[in-house]
Structures are given as C-alpha cells and as structure tokens.
Amino acid sequence: MKTICIVCPVGCELNIKKADRQITVTGHECIRGRDYGVKEYTAPERIVTTIVPLPDGQGTAALKTDKAIDKRLVKDALLEISRAQVSPVLKPGYIFIKNLLGTGANVVVTCINKEK
Amino acid sequence: MKTDVLVIGGGPAGIAAAINAWIAGAKVILIEREYRLGGILNQCIHNGFGLHFFGEELTGPEYATRFIEMLNKTTARVLLNTAAVKLTKKDKLFVVSTSGEHGLVDIEAKSIVLAMGCRERAGGAIGLAGERPAGVFTAGFAQKMINCYGKHIGKKVVILGSGDIGLIMARRLKCEGADVVGVYEIASTSSGLKRNISQCLMDFNIPITYNTTVTKVEGKKRVTGVWVAPVDKNWKPIKEKAKLIKCDTLLLSVGLIPENDLVINHPIEISPLTNGAITDEQGQTTMKGIFSCGNVMHVHDLVDNVSHEAARAGKHAALSALGKLRSGKKIPVQHCDKIRYVQPTSVYKSDADTAHIFFRVKQDYRRAALIAYSDGKQIARKNCMIVTPGEMQELEIIKTRLGSDLVIKVEAF
Ligand SMILES: Cc1cc2nc3c(=O)[nH]c(=O)nc-3n(C[C@H](O)[C@H](O)[C@H](O)COP(=O)(O)OP(=O)(O)OC[C@H]3O[C@@H](n4cnc5c(N)ncnc54)[C@H](O)[C@@H]3O)c2cc1C
Ligand code: SF4
Numbered sequence: 237m238k239t240i241c242i243v244c245p246v247g248c249e250l251n252i253k254k255a256d257r258q259i260t261v262t263g264h265e266c267i268r269g270r271d272y273g274v275k276e277y278t279a280p281e282r283i284v285t286t287i288v289p290l291p292d293g294q295g296t297a298a299l300k301t302d303k304a305i306d307k308r309l310v311k312d313a314l315l316e317i318s319r320a321q322v323s324p325v326l327k328p329g330y331i332f333i334k335n336l337l338g339t340g341a342n343v344v345v346t347c348i349n350k351e352k
Numbered sequence: 353m354k355t356d357v358l359v360i361g362g363g364p365a366g367i368a369a370a371i372n373a374w375i376a377g378a379k380v381i382l383i384e385r386e387y388r389l390g391g392i393l394n395q396c397i398h399n400g401f402g403l404h405f406f407g408e409e410l411t412g413p414e415y416a417t418r419f420i421e422m423l424n425k426t427t428a429r430v431l432l433n434t435a436a437v438k439l440t441k442k443d444k445l446f447v448v449s450t451s452g453e454h455g456l457v458d459i460e461a462k463s464i465v466l467a468m469g470c471r472e473r474a475g476g477a478i479g480l481a482g483e484r485p486a487g488v489f490t491a492g493f494a495q496k497m498i499n500c501y502g503k504h505i506g507k508k509v510v511i512l513g514s515g516d517i518g519l520i521m522a523r524r525l526k527c528e529g530a531d532v533v534g535v536y537e538i539a540s541t542s543s544g545l546k547r548n549i550s551q552c553l554m555d556f557n558i559p560i561t562y563n564t565t566v567t568k569v570e571g572k573k574r575v576t577g578v579w580v581a582p583v584d585k586n587w588k589p590i591k592e593k594a595k596l597i598k599c600d601t602l603l604l605s606v607g608l609i610p611e612n613d614l615v616i617n618h619p620i621e622i623s624p625l626t627n628g629a630i631t632d633e634q635g636q637t638t639m640k641g642i643f644s645c646g647n648v649m650h651v652h653d654l655v656d657n658v659s660h661e662a663a664r665a666g667k668h669a670a671l672s673a674l675g676k677l678r679s680g681k682k683i684p685v686q687h688c689d690k691i692r693y694v695q696p697t698s699v700y701k702s703d704a705d706t707a708h709i710f711f712r713v714k715q716d717y718r719r720a721a722l723i724a725y726s727d728g729k730q731i732a733r734k735n736c737m738i739v740t741p742g743e744m745q746e747l748e749i750i751k752t753r754l755g756s757d758l759v760i761k762v763e764a765f
Contacts, residue, residue, distance in 0.1 A: 265737070
C-alpha cells in the first residue's frame with residue numbers, strides 16, 4: 237500500500253507491506269511516519285462530514301461524526317446518513333444518528349444553513 | 353450612525369477584531385453583507401479548524417460559533433445584510449456608506465477595520481478559451497451551493513488547480529455521488545496541504561496530474577468536455593499533446609484575491625505580492641486609522657492565524673479611536689530572497705512584548721532554519737524539516753531582544 241504521511245509538512249511517501257505477519261514501512265524520514273503507516277495499514281480512521289437537505293428543501297443541515305470511524309465504512313456511512321429521515325427541528329449539537337453502523341460514533345449537527 | 357470602531361466584514365477576522373476592539377474599551381459596530389456571521393467558515397463543513405486556538409479539531413461552522421458566542425457577550429452592535437459600498441473621509445472621521453435592510457445608511461467612525469476576506473479568481477482571470485457554457489464554477493462557489501443550499505452542480509467533474517479548496521471539493525463531490533475525473537495542476541507540486549492530497553484524493557482514488565492545465569472548454573449551453581494539455585517549463589501549454597476529456601462540470605481552484613475594492617481610491621499602499629494592504633505590527637495600513645486583517649490583508653491557510661492577527665488589529669483600532677495608540681520607533685522588517693513576502697512589514701521597538709512575523713517562502717526548502725536577526729545577532733529561530741510556499745511561516749520576536757534592525761532569513765541547518 238502507498239500513502240503520504242500527514243503527520244508533518246514533509247509529507248514522506250510511504251510504502252507499506254505485510255509479510256510473515258510483520259508490517260514494514262519504508263520511505264519515512266522519522267519514527268512518527270512508521271507509526272502512522274502502521275495505523276493506516278491496520279486500522280485507518282476518518283471523521284466523516286457531510287450535509288443533508290432540510291425537509292422543506294430550503295437549505296441544509298451540516299453533519300459530522302463525533303469520532304473518527306473505520307475508513308472502510310465511510311461509503312456506507314454516507315449512504316446511511318443520506319437515507320435517514322431529516323427532522324425539521326434540527327439544531328446544532330443535536331444527534332442526527334446514534335451509534336452509526338455500530339461504530340459507537342454519533343452523527344451530530346454542526347450547523348443549520350437556512351436563510352430566515 | 354456614529355461609533356469608535358467600524359469593522360467591515362463578519363468572517364472570523366471581523367468577529368475577532370470586533371471582540372478585541374470592544375475589550376479595549378471602544379464602541380464597536382460590525383457590518384456583514386450576508387444574513388449571518390461566520391464568512392467562509394459557514395461553507396467549510398469539513399473538520400480541521402481550530403487545532404491551534406482551541407486544541408481540538410472543529411468544523412468551520414463550529415469554529416465560527418465559538419467566536420460568535422464570545423461576540424454575543426459584548427455590546428458590539430452587529431448589522432447583518434449590510435454591505436459597505438463606499439469609504440470617504442470627513443475631517444478626522446471616516447464615513448462608510450452602507451446598503452442594507454435599513455436602506456442607505458452612513459456610519460461615521462474614528463477608525464476602521466477592513467475584514468472583507470477575499471474572492472476567487474475566475475476563468476477570465478486565467479485566460480480560459482471557449483464559449484461560456486453553464487457548468488463552470490469556482491470551487492468556493494460550488495462549495496457554497498452544495499453545502500449551504502443542498503444543490504447538485506454536476507455529474508462528471510474536472511477540477512483545475514490543486515489548492516485546498518479544489519482538493520476539499522473533489523472529496524465533497526465524490527461523497528455527493530459525482531464522478532470526479534481528475535484534478536489538473538499547472539505547477540509541478542500542489543499548493544494544498546499534504547493532508548488534503550492524502551485524505552481528499554488518495555482516499556477516494558481521484559487522480560491528480562501535475563504540469564498540466566485546461567486550455568479550452570467545450571459546449572454551447574452546458575459544458576460537454578474540456579481540453580487538457582501538458583505545459584512546458586514556462587507554463588505554456590503544448591497544444592499538440594492536448595486531449596479532450598468528457599465532463600459536464602469544470603471547477604476552478606486557481607487562487608484567491610483579497611477584496612480591497614473599497615479602499616482602491618485611498619492612499620493605502622497595497623502589496624503587489626499579496627494584493628492586500630501593507631500593515632505594521634499593530635495591523636494599521638499606511639492610512640492612519642485604517643486597519644486590516646484576515647484574508648483581505650493576505651490569504652491565510654489557517655483560520656487560527658486569522659483570529660490572532662485580527663485580535664491585534666481590533667485592539668489597536670480601538671486604541672487609535674480612543675487616542676491611546678502608542679507608536680514610537682518603527683523598524684522595517686527586511687527579508688532574504690528566499691522569502692516571498694512578510695507581514696507585518698514593520699514592528700515597533702517598544703509597543704507590546706512580542707511581535708509575530710508571518711511570511712511565505714518562494715519554494716520548498718528542506719532542513720531550513722527560519723531565523724530573525726537584529727544587529728547581526730540571532731533573536732529568534734525555528735528549525736524545520738521542510739518549509740513550503742503553501743504553508744504560512746511564523747516567528748515570534750521578543751521585543752527586549754530587538755536592536756536597531758530586523759532581518760528574517762531562511763538558512764540551511
Ligand atoms: C474552502 C476553504 C477551506 C479552508 N479550509 C481550512 C481548514 O481546513 N483549516 C483552516 O484553519 N482554515 C481553512 N481555510 C481558511 C480560513 O477559512 C480563512 O482563512 C478564513 O475564513 C478567512 O477569514 P476572513 O474573516 O478574513 O474572511 P471571510 O471568512 O471570507 O469573511 C469575510 C466576510 O466579509 C464579508 N464582506 C465582504 N465584503 C463586504 C462588504 N463590502 N460589506 C460587508 N461585508 C463584507 C463577507 O460576506 C464575509 O462574510 C479554508 C478556506 C477556504 C476558502
Ligand atoms: S515520516 Fe516523519 S518526516 Fe516524514 S512526513 Fe511523517 S512525520 Fe514528517
């Protein structure tokens with residue numbers, strides 16, 4: 237697997253391989269890059285942010301997961317969010333979906349975009 | 353209407369300026385042309401804001417909300433849906449003509465803080481050939497349409513330019529179900545953050561092609577495709593190698609320009625490098641009583657820096673209005689030729705305990721020491737594994753160490 241280390245602005249290009257249960261990272265200039273590479277290989281996680289349209293079609297609710305979730309679930313997470321029923325009384329801080337896909341992360345409202 | 357300090361623009365810069373002008377004891381009015389405060393942050397629904405200021409990763413709107421809540425605790429007056437259209441000077445006062453929900457209103461102020469942010473460079477500004485079919489958007493405008501209005505802008509998208517807004521929008525469009533054909537960048541590297549290359553492009557298998565640009569847009573009513581061509585060393589497209597890529601949408605992420613139209617007829621010196629006003633350490637422009645901060649002064653990549661810079665400008669605008677601004681000996685900030693520009697361009701010998709110098713380098717430098725010299729002695733230093741033009745650099749100068757001059761240099765270590 238190839239990726240870019242994002243821990244510092246150097247942005248080393250990492251090459252990550254697994255052989256005999258041993259994960260090897262090459263291309264890193266410092267130890268932090270190795271740790272990042274191993275984490276990206278074994279359990280990469282991302283915070284998901286997106287929007288849903290408000291029920292009246294006038295504006296949107298901006299959302300985020302309150303924790304990073306497994307990167308491989310991002311696509312399903314977006315689908316799940318887009319399918320959810322949108323209540324007209326959403327406010328920033330409200331929980332939009334509890335325990336998203338069993339990840340333990342909640343989807344919370346960060347902003348309501350609506351011109352009064 | 354009369355006030356001590358008038359802040360123009362209610363983005364993160366304007367909000368922080370208003371709060372700090374009020375704390376410094378001034379009567380403050382803040383005007384914003386949109387229906388709400390927050391500026392560009394309202395459309396930046398992704399996380400990555402506030403790591404320096406709050407020690408946590410917030411989304412754009414959340415970062416804005418924190419500051420709006422602080423502003424609400426002050427007695428600063430906020431006028432929404434109100435745009436500044438003209439700035440004039442009457443004796444010692446500034447008069448800003450505004451247009452908004454109260455009609456045309458003149459506001460008189462003793463000092464002004466410019467915090468109007470910037471606008472995006474458009475197709476015309478980069479000389480794109482072809483008709484003007486629907487489907488060509490600047491990336492920031494597309495971001496607003498999608499995130500704030502819930503609109504769909506296209507199904508098959510090409511992105512020109514790899515600044516952070518372009519990268520963020522590549523991911524956003526993909527998440528919205530669009531097919532993002534690719535990102536094309538005329539330079540040999542991206543000016544965007546590595547983090548965005550990794551998490552916006554690589555995570556979603558969106559290809560990026562360097563040394564390549566869009567030369568022409570096809571389509572009469574709606575975009576049907578764009579011509580992309582590699583460029584030579586002088587960024588001239590090699591026409592013979594151009595190829596047509598089918599798409600219905602072209603996004604332009606080709607740079608931002610500070611929105612300084614309001615002051616164009618005033619004796620305010622604008623830097624040809626930043627397109628923003630030249631300011632001193634207190635945020636004051638070359639016109640006494642007018643201060644500038646945030647993206648209208650120079651384009652920032654971190655909102656945290658905007659808040660810090662604006663807080664200083666707001667405070668000093670208040671002191672200026674109240675006749676308490678300390679000045680004293682001004683020392684110009686000089687720099688070596690590896691640095692493209694510095695802001696502020698001068699510091700005071702005695703006012704404040706520290707000064708923060710922001711600057712951008714001209715190209716990537718590995719193992720670079722950022723050093724401030726005064727009278728030939730090192731007075732501040734930072735060692736970096738790498739410095740890049742996309743990242744704003746900062747040095748803190750402790751005033752007691754400051755001698756008769758100040759020079760910022762980038763050296764190998
Ligand atoms: C797409 C994008 C992604 C970004 N991502 C990040 C990130 O991940 N992390 C980070 O730290 N930073 C990020 N930034 C940078 C940060 O958001 C900006 O630097 C910051 O918002 C600039 O603040 P500002 O107040 O100077 O300008 P703005 O936010 O643009 O605010 C200017 C305000 O002034 C108002 N205005 C303009 N002219 C007038 C007038 N004549 N009268 C009245 N009002 C007026 C405008 O309506 C606007 O509300 C990003 C920026 C963009 C564009
Ligand atoms: S490996 Fe080390 S030097 Fe390279 S990008 Fe990661 S943190 Fe920076």
